[in-house]
Amino acid sequence: MIWTERITIDADVCHGKPCVRGLRYPVTMILDLLGSGMTAQDLLADYPDLEADDIQA
Secondary structure: OOHHHOEEOOOOOHHHOOEEOOOOOEHHHHHHHHHOOOOHHHHHHHOOOOOHHHHHO
């Protein structure tokens, strides 16, 4: 997996913060959710636009 295909930075999306594939899910949000105890499977269930490789990136 090439992480740069999964994580994008666009000045017009989420104030230029790194996001998952332009989905407007900031990387910091994903990390915060994982840090709070959610599993990758929980994230995939709650955010159907996400793919497992997005979380690993």
